[in-house]
Amino acid sequence: MKYYFRDLLTLLISLFILSGCENPSKVGLDVNPDDQIQGALIDDLPISAVTVKESSTSTKGSYQHPLGYLKDPTIGESSASIQLALNEVAASDSRIPANAIIDSAIMVFDYGVDFFGDSLNSTTTVEVKQLSAPFDFNKDYPSDEAWAVEAEIFGSKTLNKFAYRDSIRIHTIISSKDTVIKVGPQLRIPLDANKIKKLFDGNLDSATFANNTFFQNRIKGFQVSINKSAQTGIGGIVHLAINSNQNGLMVYYKLPGSTDQKIKSYSVSAQNAVSSLSNEYSTAVTDQLANPEGNFETVYVQSPAGLRTKLSLPTLSSLKDQNLIINKAELIIYTDTDATGTAFTKQAPRLTLYREDIAGQRVPLPDGDTRTVTLSTGETRNVRDPRSFGLAFGGVYDKDKKSYTFILTSYIQDILKSKINNSTFYVAPASNVEKTIVPYELNVYSGYRAILGGNSNEAHKMKLNIYYTKAK
Structure with a gap:
């Protein structure tokens, strides 16, 4: 019993002592104000922003x-074939x-994982035409190649939407039997069966x-x-993930006097296919492309291989x-909803940042470096900057704040x-294919765009917040 009262008395004394403190969190050693770390914020550095054209690239493979x-309606027209x-x-x-006797001839492609546009209010007609000159297997065709094709249409399909998420049932031949x-x-x-047979x-x-x-x-x-000319609505850009095992031309036919259906399969692989991209930009975009050293209130990014925004910190x-010791630096980029308007408001779900080295080659920022190399043994080795935040580097669109945020701590410190x-x-759209890394190479894997506010945009101001302490 005496131990019980002793413990109770100790508890009461402790409570009286703590209640005499203004703030219990201050219990401990005193800190000399001269030794205390003081943080400060710089949030008024100017950022120059201008839209520039992406370079052409080969899309083979x-x-x-x-x-x-x-x-x-804001950026202009983009087409991809x-x-x-x-x-x-x-x-x-x-x-x-x-x-x-040909029952059907079908050009078949697997869908990829991306679509950007308006699939609910658009009708699209896909056409197949023959090339005027043979496809050169040994050539790395640039993405802005102008292709000559024959006027004759070999086949077409009108779509109310690209059903890139929907599995389907098809008829095919397995062990000489028509199988679903x-x-x-x-x-x-x-x-057209006759054109294919010819x-x-x-x-x-x-x-x-x-x-x-x-x-x-x-x-x-x-x-x-x-x-x-046959499209209605805004339309969109879809992606095809060409699979040589089941993509290409499939011709189903029967021979006279037989009910057995046969098939001829002419496959196509990613190495035997390339994209051709073209754009007709709005005046707002072409004005910036003609003035690459300018600084604009609204800037644009677009893929595939379309537009990127060049950012610089002149002061x-x-x-x-x-x-200065940089504790944290973050770049916040807001979408310019005023410039976007109401006709088509979709923004890229993710953006990325990168820089160029002295040779003009694209390299990741240290905070977003997720590079790996594959050794001759097949082993994958991590070669990224040890200060990298990985995917936490940022770039995912915040729909509530209508913004993208990036961490630039090590980048600013290195400068x-x-x-x-x-x-x-540079800032550009990130591909939805590359979900486990921070991409920095030219993006041909998605069709996204975003309309962004520059640093001089009062309503949608781009900001760089630098939190720092000063070394003695």
Whole structure:
């Protein structure tokens, strides 16, 4: 019992002592004000912002290939087509028998993971035409290549939406039997059976047709594009993830006197397909493209291989001799909802930042460096900057705040220490394919855009907040 009262008395004395303090959190050692770390904020550094054109690139071997026509009411018109070559039928005669009765000929492509546009209020017509010259397997076609095609339409399909998320059931031939199977989302474009039968003419000499050079010179290749004049609504850009195992031209046919359906499959791979991109920009965009050293209230970013925004910090160097330790630096970029208007308000779900080295090559900022290398053994090794925040670097669109936020702590510190001698960097849309890294290469894997407020935009002001302490 005596121990019980002793413990109670100790508790009461402790409560009296703590109640005499103004703030219990101050219990402990006193801190000399001269030794206390003081934080401060710089949030008024000017940021120059201007829209610049992305460079052209080769899209051969891409994860996804863009296809579509987007009539953006703010930025302008963007179109993407796909050019491809067909492979010969593996270990078989690539001709279609002269007496064959074709049930259907279909150009088949797997959908990718991206669509950007208005799928609810648009109607799109996809067309297939033959290339005028053979597709060159050894050429890295640039993304702004102007392709010549024949006027004749081999096939088309009108879509109320790109069903890039919907699995479908199809008829195919398995063990010589017509079978219904379920496959992932696909774009299936019916082609004219007579034109296909004529192109793969079974009356031609089999040995001649089996020659690869003859085959490619005859078939040439195809373009998949959008009929712009037939489109209603804003439209959009979808992506196709071409799979050589099940994509290409499928010809289903029967021979006279037989009910057995047969199939000829002419596959297409990502290495045998390239994108062609073109744009007709609005006056607001072309004014900036003609003045790449300017500074604008509203700036634009767009993919694939469309527009990026160049940002620079012209007065940051004035802080170099002040012995600042950067505790945190964050860039906040707001969308310019006034410039966007109400006709089409979608913004890119994610943006990325990167800079260029002295050779003009794109490199990640240290805070968003997620680089890896693959060794000859097949092992993947992390080579990123140890200060990297990984995906926490930022860039995801905050729909409530209508903004994107990035961490630039190490980048700003490196500039102040002259480890990086250029305060110019770029913002661009990030691909939805590259979800586990911070991308910095040219984006051809998505069709996003965003309309952003610059630093001089009072209503949607871009801001760089630098929290620092001063070293003694």
